[in-house]
Amino acid sequence: MKRFRWGMIGGGKGAFIGGAHRIAAKIANSYELIGGVFDVNFERAKEFAFEEDIDLKRVYPDIDAFITSENKMPSSERIQVVSIVTPNYLHFEHAKKLLSNGYHVICEKPVTLSSTEAVELKEIAIKKGLVFCLTHTYTGYPMVREMKRRIEAGDIGVIQRVDAQYLQGWVNPIIHGGNARLSVWRLDPKVAGISSCMGDIGVHAFNMVEYATGLMVKEVLAVLSTLKPENTLDLDGNVLLRFDENLTGVIRSSQIATGEENNIQISVYGTKGAFHWEQENPNILKMMHEGAPSEIITPGYDYLSSFARDSHVLPPGHPEGIYEAFGNLYKGAAMAIRGEQTVPGQFPGIDEGIRGMQFIEAAVRSNKEGNRWVSI
Amino acid sequence: MKRFRWGMIGGGKGAFIGGAHRIAAKIANSYELIGGVFDVNFERAKEFAFEEDIDLKRVYPDIDAFITSENKMPSSERIQVVSIVTPNYLHFEHAKKLLSNGYHVICEKPVTLSSTEAVELKEIAIKKGLVFCLTHTYTGYPMVREMKRRIEAGDIGVIQRVDAQYLQGWVNPIIHGGNARLSVWRLDPKVAGISSCMGDIGVHAFNMVEYATGLMVKEVLAVLSTLKPENTLDLDGNVLLRFDENLTGVIRSSQIATGEENNIQISVYGTKGAFHWEQENPNILKMMHEGAPSEIITPGYDYLSSFARDSHVLPPGHPEGIYEAFGNLYKGAAMAIRGEQTVPGQFPGIDEGIRGMQFIEAAVRSNKEGNRWVSI
Amino acid sequence: MKRFRWGMIGGGKGAFIGGAHRIAAKIANSYELIGGVFDVNFERAKEFAFEEDIDLKRVYPDIDAFITSENKMPSSERIQVVSIVTPNYLHFEHAKKLLSNGYHVICEKPVTLSSTEAVELKEIAIKKGLVFCLTHTYTGYPMVREMKRRIEAGDIGVIQRVDAQYLQGWVNPIIHGGNARLSVWRLDPKVAGISSCMGDIGVHAFNMVEYATGLMVKEVLAVLSTLKPENTLDLDGNVLLRFDENLTGVIRSSQIATGEENNIQISVYGTKGAFHWEQENPNILKMMHEGAPSEIITPGYDYLSSFARDSHVLPPGHPEGIYEAFGNLYKGAAMAIRGEQTVPGQFPGIDEGIRGMQFIEAAVRSNKEGNRWVSI
C-alpha cells in the first residue's frame, strides 16, 4: 500500500481546519484516513466517521483509547501518522503521547503553550526517530519557496531590511459586539495560551521571516495591545526585530484590523534587489531591482527553482491556492516519513515550533517589561 | 458506502488534466477511484494503478474491455460514474458507449467534434436517466457564481454590453520554434476537431458569457487567424456576438498572445451596474456602480448568495483556487447522481456541450464565409 | 520673449477641457495666453479674461473679429499659435481660417466632421508652413512613448495580435434618466458629427493602436449600437481591424459601459513579447515575455528610451498624470513651431486627424452596410 495509514485528533464535523487537513492529505496523495479521535462528542465523532467511510472500530473517544487500541494492532495495520487539530492547550499532551508511542505527528500551530514543552517534544521525536511536521501552511506556497531559494542563492545580496505583517479583522465585531468574548476560545488564555494575536498569527509572520530570509532573529521589542482593559490577551501589536548590529526588521500583526481578511505580506530588501509577496494573491512574487524594472514571477515555469516547480502542478495561469500550499507540507512530511531525501524548507518541523514559542514568549515578556529588547 | 465507485478513461501518468480531475474528485469527497482505462499503453496504465492503490483487475486496456467487465459485476460493485479525459476526437465514442451502458459521465470539453454528436449524447442520457457533466471548470469559481446570481436577481439591471476574453500564449513558441507543430495534438485537426483556438479556449469564454449573463447568443461573426498559411487550425480570433437587436458583445481569444498565461476575463455591463472578473485572480469580483464606488466582492462572507457561499469552504482571505472550482463541479454532479436538488448553474451539462459545439461550428463557418453573421 | 503669444478659441469659464489646455500650456512653459474667443457669450468671455489677467482688448466676440484685429498687429505682438477647443462641428471652420491667416493651430479632436475637410486643412498647413497639433492626449504619456519606441526597436518581434479598448459609462444615466438627451451636444449629430462613441473615444483607441504599433489599419468591420432606436448616434461598438493578411485586431468602445470611468487600454502581442498599458494607472507599462517573468516598467529611469525619459520630469514613484501627458504634446508643438528637431511621435498632427476621420467614416459605413469590411 502506497498511502500511509493516517489518523486525526480533532478536526471532525464542522471544523474547517480539520477539513483543510483532509484535503491537503488528499492532494498529497499519500495518506488514507483510517481512524482517530475526531470529536470530544463521541457520537458526533462516529457520525463523522460514518460519512467519511471510516471503520467505526477505529473511532476512539480519547487519545488514550486511541493509543491503547492502535498499539495492539499489527504494525501492518496500525495507524502510522497522526494529525493534531485540537485547541492549542492540548497540542503538547497529544503530541507527547503520540510521539512516545511511535507515531509520526503532523501538528497545528502553535506547537505547544511554551518553548519548554516544544523542546521536550523535540527530544522525544529525535529519540524515537519520528517525523514531526508543524503546519506553517504559508511556507507551502510555491512563490514563497521561490523567494527562499533566490535569497539563499544571493540573488538580492545581503539583506538590509525586513518587513512582515499579518493583519486580520475578525476579532473586531466580537469585542465590540457584546458578550461573545468568552465563547471564542482563541481569546481565552486557558485554551489559547499567553497570547492571542502574536500566538495565533504573529507567529506565522515570524516563521515566514525566518523561512524566507534564512536568518535568525536575535532580539525582539514588542508593543502589544489588548485594546480594552477587559480583554486579557493581546489583539494587536508591533514587534521590532533585531538580527544583528546592522539589520533590524518589524512584524506588524492584528486581529482588529477591521476589514482585513488574512493579509500576510513580507518584503525583504537586500543590497542588490528585493522581494515582496502577499498571501491573498499568492501566485505573484514581485522581485524589485536596483535601477531596472520589477519582475512579476509566477508559478509553472521552467525558469523557477526545482523547489518552486515541484510545489505547483498546473501550468501557468491556473491558480492553485491555500489547500495546495497545505498539501505541499503533507507531501514533504510524507517524503520524510518514507525516508526520502528532502530539501531545506520542505516542511516546518519541531525546530520551527520551538522558535515560534520563543518568539511568542519573548514578545509577551518585552511588552510586559516596558517594551525593552528581549533575546530569543 | 458514501462515495461513488468512480472510473476514468484517460488521465493516467503524466497527464496533468487527469491529475486535476482526481484532486477535484477528492475535494468533492464523493468519489473513490476504482478502475478505468488510464492509458493507451496498458503497462503504463497498470503502473499508474499500482501507485494509486487501485485493484489491477479493474485496469482495462480499452473502453470495450472496461464495459464488458464492469457490466458483469453486481450493481453493488460496478463502477457508477466515469470521467472521460481523452483527446477531443474520442470523447463522443467513449461517452456514447458509457451512457448506453448506464454509466454517469463526467466529460472534458469540447464534448464532441460536432453539435450533431452532442445532440445524440443528450438523447441517450435523457433516455437512460443519466447525469452528464461537462467540465467548464471556470463556472465552479465562487465569484463567478456570485456574479451569475446577482445578474439573475437584476442587480445590474438590463444588460447592455458583454466583453469576454481568453488569452494564452503557449502556442507561440511552438509555431515559431521549428518543427514541433505536429507533436501537439491540439493543433492537429484529426485529433482536435475543426478549431484550435475557438475549440479549445474560445468555447470556455462563450460558456462563461452564457453562464454569467443567463442570455443566449443568437448569431456570431468571426474573424479567425492561423497566423501562418502552414497552420491548419485557427490560433487567434475575435468573435462578435449578437444577443438581440440592441445587445451585442465580443469574445477575444488567442493561443499566440505571447506572455499571457491563462487570462480569462469577463465584463458584463447593465443599465444599473456592472461586473468584472479575472480568472488569474479569481477570488475578486469587481462590481461597478453608476456614480458610486466600485465594490470588491470576495468569498467567505454571509452577504454572498448561498450558491457562492457553498462554493467556498474557507474563511475570507484564504485563497481557494482552480482545483476547488473544479471540485465544485464534481460536487454538483454528485448531488445530481444522488438525486438531490441542484440549483441552476450547479454544473454544466450536455446542453452546455451542444451550445459550445454550435458556437465553434458557427464561428468557423462565419470565418470561412467572409466574416458574415451566422446563427447559432 | 521665450514664450509664444498664444490664443484660444473656446475653453472659457466652466469648460474643463479649456482649463486642461491652459495647464498643459503652462507645464510646457512655452505659451503665454494673450487673447482669444473664449466664449460664445462675450460678457462671460470678458469676465474670464479679467480673472486670467488678459488684456480685454485681445478678447474677441468671434473668430472673424479675432483674425481681423490680430492680423493688424505688428508681427512682434500678434498671437502666434491658437488652440481650438470648440464643439466638433466648428473645428474645421476655425482651423481653416486660422491656418489661412498664418496662425499655428493646436486642435481638439476629432479634427473635423469629415476626412475631406481634414485633408483640406492639411493642404493649407503645408502650403503655409504651419504647425498643426491634434490633441490625442494619451500619446503624451511617457509609458505609451516607451512602448512605441520598444516596438519600433523590435523588442517584441513581429506583431501578431492587437487589442484596444476605450470604455466609459457617462452616457448611461443620460439615456436612461429621462429627457436630458438633447442637452448633451456629443449625442447631437449636428454638433458632434456622424458618430458619438467612435467619433469621441473610439478614435482615440484607433490613434493609440496606430501610434503604438507603427502599423496602418487597412480595413475595418464595425458593429455599432445606439442601444435604443431613439438614440441617433452610436453609443457602443466593436470594430474589427485588419492590418494585413495575417494580422487582425479589435477596438472595443462604449459610452454606456456603466461604472467605467475613462478606461483606455491597449495590448500588443508580438512573436517575442508583448505590452499592456492602462490609462487609469498610466505610469505602469507591463512587458510580457515568452517563458520569463513579466516586467513592470515605470518612468524616471535611465534604462528608458530618451523619448520616455524626456516625457517625465520627476524621479521614479512621483506620479505625473494626464495634464503632464497633455503638456508633452504642447512641448512637442512648441519645438516644431520653433523649428527644432522633433522625433517621431512627438505630437499628433493633421495626418493623425485624417486617419481618425477615415476610421470613423469607415466604421460608420461598415455598420450601415451590414457589418462588412470597409477599407480605410
Add this chain to the structure above:
Amino acid sequence: MKRFRWGMIGGGKGAFIGGAHRIAAKIANSYELIGGVFDVNFERAKEFAFEEDIDLKRVYPDIDAFITSENKMPSSERIQVVSIVTPNYLHFEHAKKLLSNGYHVICEKPVTLSSTEAVELKEIAIKKGLVFCLTHTYTGYPMVREMKRRIEAGDIGVIQRVDAQYLQGWVNPIIHGGNARLSVWRLDPKVAGISSCMGDIGVHAFNMVEYATGLMVKEVLAVLSTLKPENTLDLDGNVLLRFDENLTGVIRSSQIATGEENNIQISVYGTKGAFHWEQENPNILKMMHEGAPSEIITPGYDYLSSFARDSHVLPPGHPEGIYEAFGNLYKGAAMAIRGEQTVPGQFPGIDEGIRGMQFIEAAVRSNKEGNRWVSI
C-alpha cells in the same frame, strides 16, 4: 492683477523640486514668478531668469540683496510671497528674514533643523500676520483629503490601529557603490540636520498620520539604522507611535529599501471600518468595511466631500498626479493670503513644521537612548 507677485529662493536650473514648485504655482493659477535668488551661482541664476522671461533686475545674488531691493519697491510692485527651496540648513535663516520683512512664505520641509527654530518662525509669522505654508505635498491628494474628512465624520468609528510607511531605495547604490557618499547633501549632517531617513521622508509619513487621523502622537520609540558604521545619519528605521493608552501605531521608513521608488502608504483601522491609501497609485482610496465588500473610492464624483471634489478638477478616470496635489497646497496658501475662508487641512503650516521637527528630534533621541519611549 489677480496673481500674486511671487519669488523663489533656490530652485533654479536643474533643481527638479524648484520646477515642481513652479508647475504647482501655475496650476494654482495665482502666482506670477517675478524674481528671486534662484541659484548660488549668480550667472546661472540670470540665465535661468532669462529663459523664464523674468526681469533681470529682480534676480538677486543672495537673500539680503533680495530683501533690501524688494523692500524699497512700492507695495504695488513688491514681491508678496516667496517659496524657499534651498537645502535644509538654510530654511530657518531664509524664512526668518523673509517673515521678519513681511513676506508670506512657502517652505520646503523639513521647516528648520530644530523645533526651537520652528517655534521661533511661528512667533514671527503670528506677530506679522503672515501665511506660512509647509509643502507636505502628499496632503494635497484628493483621496487623502477624502480619507481625512471621512475619518473626521466618524465613518470608520474610533481608530484602533495606524500603519504608515515611506520606503525608498535611492540611497542604496550610493552607499554600496563607492565614494559618492559625501556628494549627496541629504546624507551630510551639516546640510541635512540630525537625520536623513526620518528627517527627509519619515517626517512625511508622520505628517500623513496626524493629517489623516486628526490625532496627535504622544510618544515615539525608534530604532534607526545607519546600515554601516561609516554612515553618519540614519538611512532606515521603524518608529513605534503611542497616541494614548490603547492606541499605538508604527511608521516604517527607509532610503535603502532597494527597488522601492517613493512608496508612501497609510492604513487607518477603526471600530467600524478602515482606509488604505498608496501614493504611487494616488487616485484610489480603499475603504474596508466590517463584513461587507471593500469600496474603491476615486476622484471626480459628486458623492465625495466638497474638500476632495475641489481638489480634483477633471472627470473620473483622468488621473491627476503629484503636481496637482502640490498645486492644491499652493491654492490653499493663496486663499489664506487673500484672506479667504480655508477649511481644516487646506495646507500644512508652521504648526505641522513644529510637529515634524519634534517627531524627528524625539525619534533620534529615542534611538540614541536605547530605544525607549520619548514624548513629543
